[in-house]
Amino acid sequence: MSLRESFEKNRDRRYIMFGGKGGLGKTTFSAATAFWLAQQGHKVLVFSVDPQASLSDIFQRDIFGKGAVKIMDNLWAQEIDADSHIKAYQQEVRKKILDMYGMERIPDEIEDYIQAASAEPAMEESAIFDAVVDIVVKGDYDYYIYDLVPLGHALYYLSMAKVYDEWINRITQLREQMREHEEMVARIRRQKERTAFFFVVVPEQMIILDTEKAAQLFAKFDVPIAGYIVNRVLPAELARQELPPYLQNRLQVQNRYLEEITKTFGAQLVGSVPELERDVTGLPMIERLAGIMYGDGAR
Numbered sequence: 256m257s258l259r260e261s262f263e264k265n266r267d268r269r270y271i272m273f274g275g276k277g278g279l280g281k282t283t284f285s286a287a288t289a290f291w292l293a294q295q296g297h298k299v300l301v302f303s304v305d306p307q308a309s310l311s312d313i314f315q316r317d318i319f320g321k322g323a324v325k326i327m328d329n330l331w332a333q334e335i336d337a338d339s340h341i342k343a344y345q346q347e348v349r350k351k352i353l354d355m356y357g358m359e360r361i362p363d364e365i366e367d368y369i370q371a372a373s374a375e376p377a378m379e380e381s382a383i384f385d386a387v388v389d390i391v392v393k394g395d396y397d398y399y400i401y402d403l404v405p406l407g408h409a410l411y412y413l414s415m416a417k418v419y420d421e422w423i424n425r426i427t428q429l430r431e432q433m434r435e436h437e438e439m440v441a442r443i444r445r446q447k448e449r450t451a452f453f454f455v456v457v458p459e460q461m462i463i464l465d466t467e468k469a470a471q472l473f474a475k476f477d478v479p480i481a482g483y484i485v486n487r488v489l490p491a492e493l494a495r496q497e498l499p500p501y502l503q504n505r506l507q508v509q510n511r512y513l514e515e516i517t518k519t520f521g522a523q524l525v526g527s528v529p530e531l532e533r534d535v536t537g538l539p540m541i542e543r544l545a546g547i548m549y550g551d552g553a554r
């Protein structure tokens with residue numbers, strides 16, 4: 256099945272995530288997918304919580320912390336500034352304390368406590384989580400593309416799976432609290448089936464191994480994987496040219512790993528993307544990549 260067929264067969268799909276280790280192409284694929292879906296006439300939001308502001312880089316627009324910014328017809332991009340969410344949360348806590356105890360100012364020891372609590376990674380996670388839930392619950396878009404930060408190690412994968420479940424629960428609870436119709440609640444429960452998680456891999460030994468491990472964890476936590484996409488495949492036409500030994504060798508090594516990828520992920524492999532002659536930034540490059548990923552392969 257191709258990536259395109261995978262979308263055409265799952266028209267209920269609403270939330271798309273690209274995961275994988277650092278620097279493999281998650282942001283690039285998120286942007287290209289968002290571009291393609293927008294071109295197909297769907298209203299799309301691509302968003303991230305990455306403090307590196309990589310969506311700003313790829314779209315060549317300063318969108319960090321600016322809410323949903325319109326990129327082109329049907330396409331919006333948003334970069335959540337977790338720090339500012341934490342600051343707003345601290346401010347809320349201060350206000351509550353002041354109101355509750357009728358204080359004029361926050362005592363130093365309480366302020367110290369607020370500061371220390373905000374330095375906890377859990378606080379950042381929770382701020383990010385709330386921001387993401389807010390975006391999704393509003394339901395303004397046909398598709399939400401969540402450009403994930405690198406999935407580094409086993410623990411992170413586990414927490415991802417947990418966050419994922421939590422997310423679904425929270426959306427459901429929120430809706431229940433709002434006393435929406437039963438029907439609506441049932442629909443939201445189905446959101447899980449409406450989420451597609453794609454793994455980005457490259458033809459390298461370590462990446463294949465790590466991805467396999469991650470996939471096992473996902474399976475254990477019952478998080479379905481929609482497919483795997485190989486990125487940075489050296490163009491096949493290279494093989495038909497006279498190559499210096501260095502490149503010949505690279506090509507051979509890569510072909511070996513490509514075979515391994517095919518063997519490991521089999522029918523779940525939904526795409527293969529060539530190494531382009533330059534990095535992917537700006538709409539014309541994004542469009543070209545979208546054409547490769549979802550079109551007839553025309554470059």
Ligand SMILES: Nc1ncnc2c1ncn2[C@@H]1O[C@H](COP(=O)(O)OP(=O)(O)OP(=O)(O)O)[C@@H](O)[C@H]1O
Binds near residue numbers: 282487531536
């Ligand atoms: N097929 C490709 N051909 C050429 N350059 C590519 C290709 N795919 C990705 N790149 C480039 O590789 C770099 C890393 O890609 P990208 O930022 O999408 O990775 P990422 O997985 O989002 O990284 P991070 O884990 O840091 O978020 C970028 O400069 C991007 O333009």
Ligand SMILES: [Mg+2]
Binds near residue numbers: 281283402403404
């Ligand atoms: Mg990225």
